[in-house]
Amino acid sequence: MAAILDHLTAILVGASLLGVLLFVQHRSGQAAVEATVHQAAQTQAFSIMESIERDADNMRLIEGARPQVAQSEGRTTRLTFHTLDDPSDGENASVVAVTYRLESTYRTMTVDGQERTIYRIARYVNDGVDDDGDGSLYDYTGGSTEGVLSFDARLISRDGTTAISNGDAPDDFSRVSVNLAVAIEGPARVAGDQAATATTNVSQQGRTFRPLTLTTVSDAGPDPIPDPSAPLPPLPSPPPTP
Amino acid sequence: MRADKGGGRRGGTALSEVAGPDQTAPAMGQTLLVVVAILVFSLFALNQHRARAGAEISAMGREIELAATELANARLLAATSLAFDEGVIGLTGFTVDPAVLTPPGSFGAGNDPDEDENTPADDVDDFHGVTTTVTVQRNDQTGRDIRFTVTYSVRYVLPDAPATPSPGNNPTLAKEVTVNVVEEVDSDLGRTPVTCTLSQVVTPAWNALHG
Numbered sequence: 001m002a003a004i005l006d007h008l009t010a011i012l013v014g015a016s017l018l019g020v021l022l023f024v025q026h027r028s029g030q031a032a033v034e035a036t037v038h039q040a041a042q043t044q045a046f047s048i049m050e051s052i053e054r055d056a057d058n059m060r061l062i063e064g065a066r067p068q069v070a071q072s073e074g075r076t077t078r079l080t081f082h083t084l085d086d087p088s089d090g091e092n093a094s095v096v097a098v099t100y101r102l103e104s105t106y107r108t109m110t111v112d113g114q115e116r117t118i119y120r121i122a123r124y125v126n127d128g129v130d131d132d133g134d135g136s137l138y139d140y141t142g143g144s145t146e147g148v149l150s151f152d153a154r155l156i157s158r159d160g161t162t163a164i165s166n167g168d169a170p171d172d173f174s175r176v177s178v179n180l181a182v183a184i185e186g187p188a189r190v191a192g193d194q195a196a197t198a199t200t201n202v203s204q205q206g207r208t209f210r211p212l213t214l215t216t217v218s219d220a221g222p223d224p225i226p227d228p229s230a231p232l233p234p235l236p237s238p239p240p241t242p
Numbered sequence: 243m244r245a246d247k248g249g250g251r252r253g254g255t256a257l258s259e260v261a262g263p264d265q266t267a268p269a270m271g272q273t274l275l276v277v278v279a280i281l282v283f284s285l286f287a288l289n290q291h292r293a294r295a296g297a298e299i300s301a302m303g304r305e306i307e308l309a310a311t312e313l314a315n316a317r318l319l320a321a322t323s324l325a326f327d328e329g330v331i332g333l334t335g336f337t338v339d340p341a342v343l344t345p346p347g348s349f350g351a352g353n354d355p356d357e358d359e360n361t362p363a364d365d366v367d368d369f370h371g372v373t374t375t376v377t378v379q380r381n382d383q384t385g386r387d388i389r390f391t392v393t394y395s396v397r398y399v400l401p402d403a404p405a406t407p408s409p410g411n412n413p414t415l416a417k418e419v420t421v422n423v424v425e426e427v428d429s430d431l432g433r434t435p436v437t438c439t440l441s442q443v444v445t446p447a448w449n450a451l452h453g
Contacts, residue, residue: 013276017283024290031294038301042308112386160320161362174323177316200301204380206312210319 034200037186041147041203045182048121048144049205055098056176056209058084061216062095062225067173069153071166075119076153077102079178080228081169082217085127095217097126097228099138100153105146106238111183111202118183119148124233126226137230149181149202156208174214179206299433306425309378309388310438314423317392318440321419325365326449328354336446343413349396366417366444369394375426389426394419404443418443 004011059067060082067081079100084093101122108115122143131139155164158174186201217225325331329342337343344354349370352359363369372394380386398408401416408414418441425436 007272010272010276013279017279020287021283024287027294028290031297035297035301038304042304156320158323159362159364160323175319200298203305203308205308206316208312208316208319210323 034186037184038200038203041182041184041201042205044145044147044184045180045203045205048148048182049178049180049207051123051142052079052100052178053207053209054087055081055083056178057211058087058093059176059209059211059214060084060095061173061214062228063216065225065228066169067155067176068168068228069155069165075102076151076165079153081176082225082228085125094127094223095225096128097138097226097230099124099126099228099232101232102148102151103236104238105236107146109147109149109183109185111149116149116183118146119151120144120146121148121151121180126228126230128224128226134233136233137226138232140233144182145184147183147185149183150179150204152179153177175208175210177206177208179204181205303433303436305380306388306436307438309380310390310423310425310436311440313376313378313390313392314421314438314440317394317423318419318421318442321363321366321369321394321421322442322444322449324363324368324449326417326444326446327367328365330446331364336450338415338446340413340415343415345413346398346411366419366449367396369419370396391424391426393422393424395422396420399443401445416443416445 061067062082065082068078069076069080070078081098082095083098085096086093101124102119103122105118105120107118109118110116120143123141124138125141126137126139128137130137152165154177155169155173156162156175156177157170158172162170163177164170181202181204183202326336327343329344330337344365344367348354349367351357351363351368351372352361354361354365354368357364357368363372374392376390376392378388378390380388396417396419398411398414399416399418400406400408401414404416404418407418420439420441423438427435
């Protein structure tokens with residue numbers, strides 16, 4: 001007892017330092033997690049953007065069927081255009097209609113201290129054949145993770161004076177601009193200073209594509225051009241209420 | 243022996259007089275150790291904090307680099323989508339005669355015939371010397387804006403050696419369009435402002451086909 005009393009100050013200070021040390025260590029580990037989460041968010045955004053880039057770079061204009069974009073509540077809900085199914089086939093590559101659709105995940109995520117609704121972007125391809133037998137000519141061919149915060153696509157005219165965010169591409173259509181933000185679930189907030197670091201779980205990326213082979217293809221060829229307006233598979237249903 | 247004991251007692255008294263400073267020495271040492279421990283720990287905590295701040299600044303920098311690159315790319319595509327030169331607007335096909343092209347001294351907004359500073363750019367060299375400030379919104383939220391200064395420059399280059407400027411800046415059938423984007427930083431963030439420079443060489447034929 002006497003020994004404890006003799007070293008009371010040292011014990012108190014030591015215990016305090018140990019406690020703070022553990023906290024600092026915990027925050028240090030969390031910082032590493034946040035850095036990884038940011039990297040993951042960037043990778044996810046890159047992934048879906050690369051898919052859009054590949055399709056946009058091989059875009060084809062079809063007589064009577066211009067690229068279309070639909071918008072709701074400030075977000076692009078659908079981006080549709082014709083592209084090559086497999087560009088590596090060269091001149092034999094078939095033309096398909098591709099649609100990127102923003103779909104609700106019925107979930108929210110905390111980003112920058114705010115609860116935000118998250119979506120996903122799904123890619124559907126219409127090659128004229130119902131491959132998966134769901135009754136829709138559009139077949140699901142992949143998409144983003146469930147963490148898309150915003151999706152904004154615009155069809156821009158050559159002189160840049162017209163940027164369509166809801167409707168058909170302008171007459172002198174030249175470029176596609178796509179902006180999206182992807183978030184990944186970050187570590188739980190355990191300290192006051194984390195509010196400043198919470199933005200690291202989101203990555204925002206924008207690209208502008210100028211298809212270099214934006215030639216108009218006639219629909220009078222031997223193979224029919226898939227209809228871009230064909231109905232898409234139904235949207236995901238909300239989860240059952242517990 | 244008694245004398246010794248007495249001496250011992252006396253000595254004991256003497257020892258007790260000396261014991262005062264002897265007991266204070268460990269307490270002083272303990273205090274010093276505590277102070278040193280707190281000092282060392284403070285340095286450690288500050289270092290940790292600096293490392294975390296560095297990682298966050300690095301992450302922010304990467305996001306800003308992406309934004310700057312996209313802005314430069316979008317502006318470059320917008321500029322190179324226009325006509326190669328004022329002298330070829332309305333021309334069927336494309337020119338192969340440099341004599342009809344705008345001299346470098348007339349590059350810039352509103353310098354072409356029948357144009358003024360308010361006339362929208364209609365050819366590549368109208369962007370020469372133009373400087374604008376662009377605000378990019380992040381994450382659909384106010385207060386997360388990033389401001390960039392965008393500067394354009396256009397020059398004639400040799401068509402068969404596009405990295406080489408035209409001698410005397412004489413008109414040639416190739417123009418190099420350069421877009422430079424620099425982040426505007428209000429305060430010292432502990433990093434250099436993000437900069438992105440993109441260039442593209444265009445020719446009358448290229449613009450006729452892909453512009």
